[in-house]
Amino acid sequence: MKTAIIILGPPGAGKGTQARLLSETLNFAHVSTGDILRTAIKNGTELGWRAKTFLEAGLLVPDELVDAIVCERLRQKDCGKGFILDGYPRTFAQADTLHEVLDQDDILTLVIGIRIPDEVLIARLGSRWICPNCNRTFSKLLSSGKLKGLCDKCSVELIHRADDAVEVITERLKIYHEQTESLVRYYQERGIYVPINGDQLPAKIFYAIRGVLEERKERMASALAEKAK
Numbered sequence: 531m532k533t534a535i536i537i538l539g540p541p542g543a544g545k546g547t548q549a550r551l552l553s554e555t556l557n558f559a560h561v562s563t564g565d566i567l568r569t570a571i572k573n574g575t576e577l578g579w580r581a582k583t584f585l586e587a588g589l590l591v592p593d594e595l596v597d598a599i600v601c602e603r604l605r606q607k608d609c610g611k612g613f614i615l616d617g618y619p620r621t622f623a624q625a626d627t628l629h630e631v632l633d634q635d636d637i638l639t640l641v642i643g644i645r646i647p648d649e650v651l652i653a654r655l656g657s658r659w660i661c662p663n664c665n666r667t668f669s670k671l672l673s674s675g676k677l678k679g680l681c682d683k684c685s686v687e688l689i690h691r692a693d694d695a696v697e698v699i700t701e702r703l704k705i706y707h708e709q710t711e712s713l714v715r716y717y718q719e720r721g722i723y724v725p726i727n728g729d730q731l732p733a734k735i736f737y738a739i740r741g742v743l744e745e746r747k748e749r750m751a752s753a754l755a756e757k758a759k
């Protein structure tokens with residue numbers, strides 16, 4: 531059955547890292563609205579031009595714009611088996627739009643909520659570097675010895691994301707608490723939300739997520755077997 535995994539969590543929680551690992555392991559498409567928007571800005575497309583001021587200020591891009599991007603992206607062939615949503619939905623309106631698509635296509639959905647205190651996020655984001663080519667992130671906190679200023683994969687020079695400046699981080703966290711965090715309740719009510727402790731090494735977070743997926747798979751299999759009786 532086609533599956534959607536939504537990674538929910540504040541900026542800096544490690545959504546991108548986990549989404550990438552999951553996408554490689556499960557062979558699901560990785561749909562990151564932040565990456566799509568940053569690429570559009572870099573390429574100077576109309577979307578990029580419309581989104582730029584919002585990203586620079588740490589504000590949310592209007593729902594209509596991101597909804598359209600995601601709906602179009604989910605129709606692409608690589609989403610056929612399943613997809614990981616990273617950075618979407620971020621508002622109730624986006625969640626409603628998404629669920630029309632998911633319900634209509636009968637897509638099994640699981641939400642992984644990465645939980646982590648603000649102080650940890652602020653320290654992490656301030657020391658985060660990104661590859662402008664493949665969007666992979668690197669942290670001085672995690673790989674102080676290894677980090678030589680180049681991407682492991684592309685050997686391109688790493689940069690700081692403009693919206694990782696301290697003032698913008700504060701704004702992004704504020705918006706997360708005001709607009710996105712309440713989606714936790716939205717998904718808890720649907721019984722598809724699983725919280726994960728994000729204040730640990732990426733490999734440990736991934737291990738915890740894999741455990742949740744295995745457990746869910748077993749539960750689903752027994753529910754289907756029950757139905758078939």
Ligand code: ADP
Nearest residue numbers: 541542563564584585589590591596617618620
């Ligand atoms: P982070 O989760 O670290 O903030 P993202 O790469 O997911 O980083 O998002 C970066 C920026 O892109 C956001 O601050 C916002 O301006 C824009 N953006 C990404 N996803 C959405 C979305 N679903 N709705 C509105 N704006 C978005």
